[in-house]
Amino acid sequence: MGLDDLLNLFVAAILLAGIYTAMSIGMTVIYGVMKMVNLAHAGFMMLGAYFALEMSQRLPIDPLITSVLAAPVFFLLGIATHRGMVRFVPVADEPTLPSLLLLFGLWLVLQNFGYAVWGADDRSIFTPLTMATFRFGGIVVPVIRLIVFGIALLSLVALHLSLQHTWFGRSVRALTQNREAGQLAGIDTGRTAMLAFGLGIAFTGLAGALLANLYSFTPDFGGSFMLRSFVITVLGGLESFSGVAIGAVIVALIETFSILVVPANYQHAISFILLVVVLLVLPGGIEGLLQRWRRLR
Amino acid sequence: MKDTGIRAHGGSHRPAARTTIACIVVGSLALLGPWGSGIAAAQSAGCPDAIRVGMVFPMTGREGRPGTYQVEGIRLAMELINAKGGVYVKECGKRLPFKEILYDDQSDQGRTVQLVERTMSSDNVVAVIGAYSSSLGQAQSVVPDRYQVPWISPGAGASPIYNQGRKWIFGVLAPVELLGYTTMKFLGSLVDQGKLEKGLKIAIVVENTDHGKEYVEGVNRWVKENPGAFKVVYNESFQMGGTDFSGILQRMKAANADIFLSDAHLQDYITMHRQYTQMGLRHRMVSYGARGTEEPARKALGPAADYIFAGIWWHKDLPYPQVKAFVQEHKKKYQREPDSYYPSTAYDAVRILAAAIESAGSLDRTSIRNALHKVRLTDSLLPGQTLQFQENGQAMTPFVIVQNKPGDKVDFVYPEDSRTGEVVTRIPR
Numbered sequence: 001m002g003l004d005d006l007l008n009l010f011v012a013a014i015l016l017a018g019i020y021t022a023m024s025i026g027m028t029v030i031y032g033v034m035k036m037v038n039l040a041h042a043g044f045m046m047l048g049a050y051f052a053l054e055m056s057q058r059l060p061i062d063p064l065i066t067s068v069l070a071a072p073v074f075f076l077l078g079i080a081t082h083r084g085m086v087r088f089v090p091v092a093d094e095p096t097l098p099s100l101l102l103l104f105g106l107w108l109v110l111q112n113f114g115y116a117v118w119g120a121d122d123r124s125i126f127t128p129l130t131m132a133t134f135r136f137g138g139i140v141v142p143v144i145r146l147i148v149f150g151i152a153l154l155s156l157v158a159l160h161l162s163l164q165h166t167w168f169g170r171s172v173r174a175l176t177q178n179r180e181a182g183q184l185a186g187i188d189t190g191r192t193a194m195l196a197f198g199l200g201i202a203f204t205g206l207a208g209a210l211l212a213n214l215y216s217f218t219p220d221f222g223g224s225f226m227l228r229s230f231v232i233t234v235l236g237g238l239e240s241f242s243g244v245a246i247g248a249v250i251v252a253l254i255e256t257f258s259i260l261v262v263p264a265n266y267q268h269a270i271s272f273i274l275l276v277v278v279l280l281v282l283p284g285g286i287e288g289l290l291q292r293w294r295r296l297r
Numbered sequence: 298m299k300d301t302g303i304r305a306h307g308g309s310h311r312p313a314a315r316t317t318i319a320c321i322v323v324g325s326l327a328l329l330g331p332w333g334s335g336i337a338a339a340q341s342a343g344c345p346d347a348i349r350v351g352m353v354f355p356m357t358g359r360e361g362r363p364g365t366y367q368v369e370g371i372r373l374a375m376e377l378i379n380a381k382g383g384v385y386v387k388e389c390g391k392r393l394p395f396k397e398i399l400y401d402d403q404s405d406q407g408r409t410v411q412l413v414e415r416t417m418s419s420d421n422v423v424a425v426i427g428a429y430s431s432s433l434g435q436a437q438s439v440v441p442d443r444y445q446v447p448w449i450s451p452g453a454g455a456s457p458i459y460n461q462g463r464k465w466i467f468g469v470l471a472p473v474e475l476l477g478y479t480t481m482k483f484l485g486s487l488v489d490q491g492k493l494e495k496g497l498k499i500a501i502v503v504e505n506t507d508h509g510k511e512y513v514e515g516v517n518r519w520v521k522e523n524p525g526a527f528k529v530v531y532n533e534s535f536q537m538g539g540t541d542f543s544g545i546l547q548r549m550k551a552a553n554a555d556i557f558l559s560d561a562h563l564q565d566y567i568t569m570h571r572q573y574t575q576m577g578l579r580h581r582m583v584s585y586g587a588r589g590t591e592e593p594a595r596k597a598l599g600p601a602a603d604y605i606f607a608g609i610w611w612h613k614d615l616p617y618p619q620v621k622a623f624v625q626e627h628k629k630k631y632q633r634e635p636d637s638y639y640p641s642t643a644y645d646a647v648r649i650l651a652a653a654i655e656s657a658g659s660l661d662r663t664s665i666r667n668a669l670h671k672v673r674l675t676d677s678l679l680p681g682q683t684l685q686f687q688e689n690g691q692a693m694t695p696f697v698i699v700q701n702k703p704g705d706k707v708d709f710v711y712p713e714d715s716r717t718g719e720v721v722t723r724i725p726r
Contacts, residue, residue, distance in 0.1 A: 001551045008576070012543035112357075120361025122563060124597030131574045131601050142575035215540070216567040216597045220359055220404075224540055259544030264535045265505035267544070 001260070004138030011139055013249075013256035018149035020248035021156060022210060024229040025241065026203030029159075032176035032239040033196035036086070037095050039103040041229060042222030043110030044201050048074060048208020049217045050118055056125050063125045064147055067209035071155070074205025078198035081106070086197055087190065093179065114219025124216040148210045155206060156245065159199075163241065172196050176239050224268075231275045237287025246286050250274075344389035347396035348660065350375075350650070351416030351425035351446075355433060358404025359538070359564070362593075363639045364429040367451055368399065370640030371426055373623075373630055374647035384651045387658030395647070398422060406436040413437045417444035423660050424449065426646050429639065430562070431455035431473070431508045441465035447666045449650060451642035454610075455507035459691040467669055468691040469642040469649070469684065473508050473560070476587060476608045477515020479696040480558065483608070483711040484582070485519065485526055492722045497581070500531035500554035502545060502569075504561050509534055512560035512586055530554050537562060542569045543576065550578055560586035567597045574601040581723050582606065590699055590707050592636040604724040606700040606710065611638035611679055614707065615697070616715070619676045641678045649674045649684055680715075 001009075023045065030038045038044075048070050055066035085106070089099045132143040163169035171192040174182040183189055208222065215221075232251050236243030251271055258270050282289060352371060355364035375395040378384060383394035398420045402409035409428065416422055417440060424447040428434035434453020441448035442463045450458075454470035487493040501516060503509030513532065520527055531552035535545055546569070549557070557580040561569060566588040573583075582604075588594065589607030613624050613635055623644060627635050635641065650665075653672045657664035670686060677684035679694040687693055698711035700720055708718025 001548065005547055005551050009544060009547050012541075012547070012576075016541055016543070115357050115361070120357055120365060122362060122567065122593040122597070124567065124593070126597055126599050130571070131599065133575055133577050135577070140575075140577040142572075145575065214571070216564055216593065218359070218361065218564075219357075220361075224538055228540075255541065256544045259548055264502075264533050264545040266536075267539070268536045 007139050009256050009259075010253075011141060013252045015142070015145040015149045016256065017245075017249040017252035018152040019145075019207070019211065019214070020228060020232055020252055021245050022148075022152035022203065023207035023225050024232040024236070024244050024248055025156065025159065026200040026207065027226075027229045027233050028200075028236065028239065028241060028244045029172070029196055029203065030200035031095075031233065032241075033172055034086075034099075034193050035092055035094055036089070036099045036103065037230070038200065038204070039100060039226075040106040040110060041204055042226035043107040043114075044074065044077075044204040045208035045211065045222035045225060046114055046217065046219055047077075047110060048205035049212035049221055050114065050123070051205065052209035052212040053123055053125055056127075062129075063127055063213055064129070064144075064151070064210075067206065067213065068151065070205040070209035071202045075198045075202035077205065078201025079194055081201065082194045082197040087194065091179075091189070091193075111219050118219060120218055122216045122218055125213050127213075130213070144213055148213060151210060152207075155203065156241075159203070159241065168192065168195055172199075228271055231271045234275060235278050235285050237285030237290075240285070240287035243285055243287040243290070250286075344386065344391070344393065344660065345421075346393070348384060348386075348393050348654065349396050349398055349420060349422045350647075351413070351420055351422040351427070352397050352399045353402055353409055353412045353416060353425065353427035353437065354399070355404035355409075355429055356401035358402075360404040360430050360433065362563075363452065363637070364401075364404070366635070366637065366639035367429050367643035369627075369631055370451070370635075370643030371647050372397070373626060373640065374644040374651075376630070377626065378647070378651055384654050386654060386660060388660075393660075395651075402433065404430075404433070406433060409433050410436050410440060413440045413448070414444070417441070417446040422446065423654070423662060423665060424650055426451065426643070426650070428453045431458065432506060434458050434468070435507065438463065438466050445666075446662055447650075447653075447669055449646045449669070451646040452639065455511055456689075456691060457507050457511075459689040463690070465666055466690045467686050469646050469679075470610055471692055471694045471696065473511040473586075474515040474518070475693070476696055477512040477517075477560070478519050479515075479698065479711075480584060480586075480608045481516050481519035481523075481527070483606075483698045484556065485523055486711065486713075487720065487722055488526055492720065493581075495526060497527055497555040498530040498553065499527050499556045499558060500549045500552050500580075501529060501533070502531075502549060502557070502559045503534050503586075504537050504565060505534040506537060508586075509560045516558065527556070535565070537565060539565055539568060542572045546573055546576055546578060550576070555581050557583045558586075559584065561588060563588060563591055563594060567594050570594075570598055570601060570605075574598070579724070579726065583724065584608070587638075589701055590637070595701070595705055600703065603701050603703050604721050606698055606720075608696040608698050609638055610694070610696065611641040612697065612699055612707065612709070614709070614717070615678070615680065617678070617682055619682075620678050623678055645674060645677050645679060645684055648677075649686075 027038050027041050051070050052067045056063035129144050133140050171187045232247040235247035354368050379394040382392040385392050400412040402412050426449050428437045428450045429452030431453045434450045435458050438458045442465050449467045451469045454473045456472040488495055531549050566585040584606050589605040595602045624634050653665050653668035656672050657668040674684040680697050681694050699707050700710045709715045710720040
């Protein structure tokens, strides 16, 4: 492979990392505040994809713009889900069986809801941008992937700013770091958890809507993305938003470049081998590594 | 004393045990009474009211769409046969309608085995029609010999399923190896006609399943038989359900091939070809095995799906009167024409089962199995119009090659006698 081929692979990996970050951040927000592994992640991603499809068929505007609408809609859906069921799960400092079972059950319900409403046919969104590319020297950049990457990046910046500069963001960070200390400082944990769940689902729905512009989908959509999100979240350190972004880049780079040394049919296994290695060698993930490095300095 | 005690105990126990066993037997017979007498009545009457056929398909999950289409093909065939009074069973002296016992395996390999076992052991079926996809077919195919129930698959084409020496399994799809071989035979015919140059380089990227492996075997067999005609410069496999093919496609690009051959299921075909086009890849000719003409793929890929060629088991435009009649009936029942082969092979699976039952003149499973080995369906929907199972249980109907053309058009391009349009050997940029 020549230099151009390697550069093309690098660009593909970075664009993939943007997608991976967008789909993993929702899981991290929910885990950080509520210590729940959102096993309904794939279900909400699938709903996000169908939301983008329905909007693109009903509104005379670009599907990428309608995809962005998924964020506020899924924020409200997340709040409703929290009010309706998640808030009844006992609060804990680590994932509990009731929360896992509830969210897994919810995933199955959403999946079957998808089959009942949209059937099992493969659906997709096709626009003039779908196949458009631009060349930069020998590097070919798919326009749609670049736009999806841009939207994902912008949403991450918005999340970062809201976490740093709003009362809600400070509450989220406080509860992520130490729930009891946060409560003692007067944070309304119930309200913050509800908003954080809404925010997590908003990101998940947005990711699903963006991915609908790249892939075909059925009500089964999201399963393999959820597993990757889990790997990235663990790699990032479970509660760290910057760790997730770095984890997504690492997973995307390893998956993309592994083709040079590992047969392509082992590509799926690579993420999970990485998960096992991280759990054994680096249980605190990238965030743990960064903390250790900061302490040494 | 001890001995006596034991004897005394044993002596008193034996009659009690006999009584208990007798009670259990009598009780069981009493409980089974209605069912047992039902069977006895049916046997004494000679025949049931209907021919019960088990069906195990993926109606939901990853393979939900093709599975549903196959069920539609089966239902259409049963409905048309039943409308004529059913299948004539000689030992009953009358026609009996088909009755379906349908299960959805949710595209799950474990569940599909459980359901086939359940329908073969508990539903009193004379045969089971099951499995779309070679992987689900592979899972189901271990069960029929155990229960000695004929099993016909309209959607599992990988020949390892049929090459295990099993006696009760039948497959309507011709082997995938033949698909790879026919694809190369088609390309070879283009070299003979001067439409392709000799010695062009081929890149192969297939799914890592029996389906994909067998496709490559077919390609390699033809290449070996015809040295110098083509050169395989890249051969890689991928795991099904991929989300990103940029790495494998970039490596393929570096191989600098002229022709790109793949073998993939629908979702992977769509994902891969989107990335292929987005990466600006170009080859003179492109194929995704049996995929290419499906409506969801053409919607998802737009003009990028134009000029893709495919080796297919069936197409709605095949110029046979029975195909035209089938398409009309399908449209009447489901308000759409079939857009893929899925319902056609399922439809023929029912018809060949009906022919075997008529030939056997009995609902005895062994007689039906023996008849399935001998029977020939001479008005089959499939290319060649004759459906017959080989020694190993798998059909060997020929493939036809079609090529997508702009405006959602599809042309038959091989074999020559079925050609409806000119083959394009250099995809326009």
